[in-house]
Structures are given as C-alpha cells and as structure tokens.
Amino acid sequence: MKGKLKLVYLLEGAIALLLPRFAFATTELTTTGRTWALSIGLAVFIAIAMALLGLKRPHKNFLLKSTIRTIAIVMMSTGVIIYTLGIFLGFNRSYFSTNPHNIFVVFLPIVLVVLFEEILRHSLTYKITEKKLPAIIFALLMSIAHIIIVFNPYTLSGAEDWFVFVCVLALPIIAREALAAYLCYHFGALPGFIFKIVIATYLYILPIAPNLGNYIFAVIGVLIPFIIFKLISKTISCYNEDVDLTRRTSSRIFTIPVVITLIVLTALVSGIFKYQLIAVMPNSMSPIYGRGDAVLLEKVPADDIKVGDVLVFWHDRIIVTHRVIVIKQQGEHRLFRTKGDANPKPDTSLVKESEVVGKVQLISKFIGYPTVWLNDLFKGVK
Amino acid sequence: MAKKKIQKKQQQNRQKFLLIALAAVVLTMSVGFALYAQTLSINGQVQVDKSKWSVHFVTSSYAEDSGSVVASEKTIADTTMSYKAELRKPGDFYSFTINVINDGTFDATLKTITLSSLTTAQSKYLTYELTYEGNTYTTSQTGLNFSLPAATGTNIKPVKVKATYITPSSEAELPNENVTVSLTATLGYEQAQ
Incomplete structure (x- = not known):
C-alpha cells in the first residue's frame, strides 16, 4: 500500500508539473482544442496509472445504488426547477448544432475528458489508501486543468470580469471536482462520472436552456454539489449506523436557518420574483x-x-x-x-x-x- | 467507541465548516451580483443630459396688427423688445403680435405677466394690454400656468401687445402736451414641473 501511495503522489506530481506546460502550450487554442488536448493527456496518464496501479472494481452494494439514485433525483429535480425558472426568465436556443461534425469535434472531447478523468481518479484514489490527501490533490489538479480550459484573458478586462469569472466558472468547477473526489473515494468512478457527464453535456443535448443569468447560474453551480454531498454523506452515516438523533436535531437547528437565509437572499438578489x-x-x-x-x-x-x-x-x-x-x-x-x-x-x-x-x-x-x-x-x- | 465518537464529532464539524463556507460563498456572490445582476447602480443626478433653456421671441414673427400705427422705432432681441409709437388722436392704437418660442430641451410654463402701471391721469386717455392664450390682461398677473412645451408643434405661442389712445370722458382729461409714456411688459417663464 505504501509503495502504491508513493506512485500515486509521483503521478500527481507529474500532472502538477505538466499543467503549466499544458496552459502555455494551449494558449492559442480554442476551448474545444484545449479539451481535446486534456483528453489526450488524460488518456496517456490513464495508461501509465493502469500499468502501475491497476483499477480496483467497485463494490456494487446498496450504497452505490442509493448514491446513483440520489444523484439522478437531485439532477432531475434541478433540471425541473431551472427549466421552470425559464418560464419567468426566458430561454436561449442551444448554440450547439447536432450535425455529425459538431458531435465529433465539440461534443466528443467533453465526454472523453469526463470519462478519462474519472477513470484516472478511480485508479489513483479508490481503495489505494484511507488517506484523503491523494483525492484532494487530484481534485485540485483537475480543477486547475478545467479552469485553464475555460480561461480567456482577453475577456477579463477588470475586477468585475474577474469576479464574474470566479463566481460563474471557477467556484462551480472546484465544487464539482470536490464532489467527484468524495464520490470516487467512497464508491469509485461511476457516480462521479454520471454527475459530471450530465452537468457537462445537458447544454449540448437539450435544444433550449433557461436564461438564468450569471448570479443564479453561479449559485446553482456551487449549491448542487453541496446538496448531493450532504444527502450522500447522510446516507453513508445511516448505513454505517452512525445515526445519533440528538446530534441530528442540533445540526438541523444550525443548518435550517442558514439554508433558509441563503434561499431568501438568493431569491431577493436574483430579481426573478416580484x-x-x-x-x-x-x-x-x-x-x-x-x-x-x-x-x-x-x-x-x-x-x-x-x-x-x-x-x-x-x-x-x-x-x-x-x-x-x-x-x-x-x-x-x-x-x-x-x-x-x-x-x-x-x-x-x-x-x-x-x-x-x-x-x-x-x-x-x-x-x-x-x-x-x-x-x-x-x-x-x- | 470513544474513537468513533471523536470521528463522528470531526465529521460533523467538517460538515458545519462546509455549510459555513457555502454560506460565505453565496453571500459574497450575492453582494457582488447585487451590484451587477441588473446593473444595480443607483445615481442621484442621473446622467444629466446636455440641457438648454431657450425661450425667446421669434424676431421674424413680429407683425403690426391691422389699423395700428406704425412704430417709428423698434428693436427686437431674443428676450427683449422695445418700440416707439406715436398716438396722435383718440382712437389711434399701436398693436403688434410676436411669437414666443421654446426651443430648449425642457418644457416651460408662463407664470407671471408684469405690465407697467399707468398713472391715474394716463389711464383716462390710454389703455395698455397684453393678450396671451386668448386672455387679455391690463394689470400684472402672477400664479399663471400657461404651458409652453419644448416639443415641436406646440412650442410657439403668440403674444399681442396693444396700447390705445382712448377717448376720455371729458375734454379736460386730454393731455395738453405731448406725453411720452414708457410701457413695459415682461413675461416670466419657468421650467415646467
């Protein structure tokens, strides 16, 4: 186990060293080009990781099924809510054209990045060690990689643009990677892959998308991973018979007012209601x-x-x-x-x-x- | 057992920390986007447009009314007009009409008309009146509310001024020498509310 842990740190170190080269080498590429470059890089690292560490099969137990079900319910509920909001806010037509060229050039690398990333995460962090540090490091590295893909310095002309970039793009990316790391640590690649593939591709699959605006989009981007995390960690606690009713009550006393305040604040600031x-x-x-x-x-x-x-x-x-x-x-x-x-x-x-x-x-x-x-x-x- | 309790406590503390971190993030986003979500910047003196106050006579519109004596001198500037007319016998009058125009960027309202007063003696052989919007005034007026909008098509109003040598009730009230009477009329316009 210790030897494998060292290999994990070595591979993550290599990714960390290559990320700046990735950033500079792909400066002139479009977002699609950078996505292709990342998918190729991830494929190479998967090959190395599989050779050195292998790939442990996940336990197909009740917890895994419950987790996948939870993710599906949260994502579907979120979809219903945001598309209902679209009735008030309006819709935008999807800019993605479903001709074969676009599907291959634009859509495919997105799917490949999500797939390769979760497989690599699984190889590096699932059942390798009880320590959470490798999972945390990999989540940070992938967050940086995704931020590099969407980063466009020409659109960031002032502090306001940076603020919007951080809120709308960077923080949701970090929240998604953190959740994926948590899911992979406990269950392997599958739940994280399902979550991320829906997030990454719904805009390409559906013909219209609600015009949420940056604020609602940013809040949803950090809220959904947190909600999924809360529900799944609660399920894990119950499954491991760690339930303590008094503590649950006290945490609700703390949690519920905070959640209600956030909901009210978001509703008032967003401007979508009366x-x-x-x-x-x-x-x-x-x-x-x-x-x-x-x-x-x-x-x-x-x-x-x-x-x-x-x-x-x-x-x-x-x-x-x-x-x-x-x-x-x-x-x-x-x-x-x-x-x-x-x-x-x-x-x-x-x-x-x-x-x-x-x-x-x-x-x-x-x-x-x-x-x-x-x-x-x-x-x-x- | 104790170790399990400690782990449980640590887990709950981590979850509380995460909730606080999430609340802080959403709060920061709200503060930032409360400013920008719908350009929520509120100014007092909002983008004051380049404005112009311009209410003045239309020089070319001056016209003496039918039957009037001809003024021997007259000067018409933007906001002032002066004239000299000779009334030789009762029945003579000097009357002219001139247009006032509002070609500024905001509406105006006529609030006051100031007419010079005639002495008791003068009032026996002379009348002096100003007509605006169908109303004829022989004395100064305040508290008027005649609008003169800036919009083209409604921004011109005629003003009529008339000085009349009237027939007094008795010959004794006639002036026994040439009398020069200075008559003024002032129209007080203000920005419309």
Whole structure:
C-alpha cells in the first residue's frame, strides 16, 4: 500500500508539473482544442496509472445504488426547477448544432475528458489508501486543468470580469471536482462520472436552456454539489449506523436557518420574483435612504404608480430610484416626472412606462454597504 | 467507541465548516451580483443630459396688427423688445403680435405677466394690454400656468401687445402736451414641473 501511495503522489506530481506546460502550450487554442488536448493527456496518464496501479472494481452494494439514485433525483429535480425558472426568465436556443461534425469535434472531447478523468481518479484514489490527501490533490489538479480550459484573458478586462469569472466558472468547477473526489473515494468512478457527464453535456443535448443569468447560474453551480454531498454523506452515516438523533436535531437547528437565509437572499438578489433587493450608491434620496442602504423594490405595472411613490426605473442602462412628483398623460401612456428628495431640481427626462421597474416598498439601513464597498474596490482596481 | 465518537464529532464539524463556507460563498456572490445582476447602480443626478433653456421671441414673427400705427422705432432681441409709437388722436392704437418660442430641451410654463402701471391721469386717455392664450390682461398677473412645451408643434405661442389712445370722458382729461409714456411688459417663464 505504501509503495502504491508513493506512485500515486509521483503521478500527481507529474500532472502538477505538466499543467503549466499544458496552459502555455494551449494558449492559442480554442476551448474545444484545449479539451481535446486534456483528453489526450488524460488518456496517456490513464495508461501509465493502469500499468502501475491497476483499477480496483467497485463494490456494487446498496450504497452505490442509493448514491446513483440520489444523484439522478437531485439532477432531475434541478433540471425541473431551472427549466421552470425559464418560464419567468426566458430561454436561449442551444448554440450547439447536432450535425455529425459538431458531435465529433465539440461534443466528443467533453465526454472523453469526463470519462478519462474519472477513470484516472478511480485508479489513483479508490481503495489505494484511507488517506484523503491523494483525492484532494487530484481534485485540485483537475480543477486547475478545467479552469485553464475555460480561461480567456482577453475577456477579463477588470475586477468585475474577474469576479464574474470566479463566481460563474471557477467556484462551480472546484465544487464539482470536490464532489467527484468524495464520490470516487467512497464508491469509485461511476457516480462521479454520471454527475459530471450530465452537468457537462445537458447544454449540448437539450435544444433550449433557461436564461438564468450569471448570479443564479453561479449559485446553482456551487449549491448542487453541496446538496448531493450532504444527502450522500447522510446516507453513508445511516448505513454505517452512525445515526445519533440528538446530534441530528442540533445540526438541523444550525443548518435550517442558514439554508433558509441563503434561499431568501438568493431569491431577493436574483430579481426573478416580484420583490428584489438592491443596494443604493448615492445620497440623492436622503434623508430617507442613502449610500450603503438597501431598498426592497416591488415590481408593479406602470398603472399602479402614484405621485409620491419612489419609482425604480431604467435610465440609460442604469437603475434609478427617485420620487414621482408629476404624472403626465400622453395619449394612452403615462409619463413620470421624478426628483430625488435631496436634489434641488427634478430630473430633466420624463420616465416612460416601458422604463418602469417597480416602486420601493421597504428600506433597510446599512446592509448595502458590502456591495458599495465591493463596487468601490472594483472601480479602484480598474 | 470513544474513537468513533471523536470521528463522528470531526465529521460533523467538517460538515458545519462546509455549510459555513457555502454560506460565505453565496453571500459574497450575492453582494457582488447585487451590484451587477441588473446593473444595480443607483445615481442621484442621473446622467444629466446636455440641457438648454431657450425661450425667446421669434424676431421674424413680429407683425403690426391691422389699423395700428406704425412704430417709428423698434428693436427686437431674443428676450427683449422695445418700440416707439406715436398716438396722435383718440382712437389711434399701436398693436403688434410676436411669437414666443421654446426651443430648449425642457418644457416651460408662463407664470407671471408684469405690465407697467399707468398713472391715474394716463389711464383716462390710454389703455395698455397684453393678450396671451386668448386672455387679455391690463394689470400684472402672477400664479399663471400657461404651458409652453419644448416639443415641436406646440412650442410657439403668440403674444399681442396693444396700447390705445382712448377717448376720455371729458375734454379736460386730454393731455395738453405731448406725453411720452414708457410701457413695459415682461413675461416670466419657468421650467415646467
């Protein structure tokens, strides 16, 4: 076992040394080209690993079947939820064309990377040692490899772009690799392969995809692996008769409020429901609210707006919240004259009905400051 | 048994740590995307458009009304107009119409009309009036609300000014020498609310 462990560390060390070369050598390639390069590299390492370590057969027990079932249920439920969200958010047509050329050139390397990666992971980490370190190292290496594939420095022009890159791409990649490592450590390659192949290919198989936006996409990307991990670790605990009811109750007391808070926060920030939480930057509406405060807006039709309401509207691609002081009728449509409470003059432009987002319903002091600070930080880095 | 309990405790601590880490990640994403999800940047003085206040006379629109005496001198600038007219006998009048135009970028409202007052003696042989939007005024007015929008097609309004040498009730009230009366009329426009 010790000898095999050393071989595992040796192979992982070799992967770590080759990753920078992989990054530099594939700089000029497209994402598809890099995927092909990674699949070829993984195939080579599989051959070496199989020769040195072999491939242990996984136990086909109740736990494995339960795990696969759990993954399938979570993935299907997630699919139903996000496609239902698409009814509110709209759908995008899949950019993937199902002609044979595209299937071979674009789709195939994705499948090969997932397959080879899980086989290599299985060879290096399943039943080699009780230590988790080899699994953790391999997960980190594969995270880096996948981030290299999607990394495009030409699209990262400022701190905001980096923030989006980290949230939407890097963190979900790390979460997926961590889950795959956990699954492989306990059950072998199969559950991890099933999970990752669905994630990697659904956009290519289905003709439409919901337009979730970066925020929802990022949150789902880190949440789904965590949910699967929680459910499976609970199953493992029950299976090993480690259940302790008092401890379960105490962990629920901690877990449930955190989960509910996260769900509510995500729902409010995402803007896909009737209410949305937004941070305030300037002081044009002081003393009612100002910089660092947050307002809860209610999305209402323009007909429901009255004089005196604090209107939330689009103006030249930014959102403004000012009070309605005059409503003018122009034919069948209404126009709104607005003014910040702290401003000496009304706004020069009238707000059209099509520009109305909603009206402010609640004000929360100070909770917008993290967003304000982050914005100042991004602007400073720029 | 004790070792199992310790392992169990470690496992629960790890899970708690993972939950806290997840909450921190989602919170950070929320803070960041609360700013950018829908361009949630709220300004006070929002992108103030290059604006122009421009309410003035249309010089070319000056026209003396039918029957009016001809002004011996007149000067029309953007926002001022001066004239000199001679009224020789009762019944003579000097009357002209000139257009006011709002060719700025925001609506205007006529709020005040200021007319110079006639003395008691002058008022016996002279009347001075200004007509705007079908209303004729002989004294100064405040609190008016006549709109002059900036939109093309509705941004021109005529103003009529008329000074009339009237027939007094008695010959004694006629001026016994040439009288020069300075008459002014001021239209006070403000940005529409």
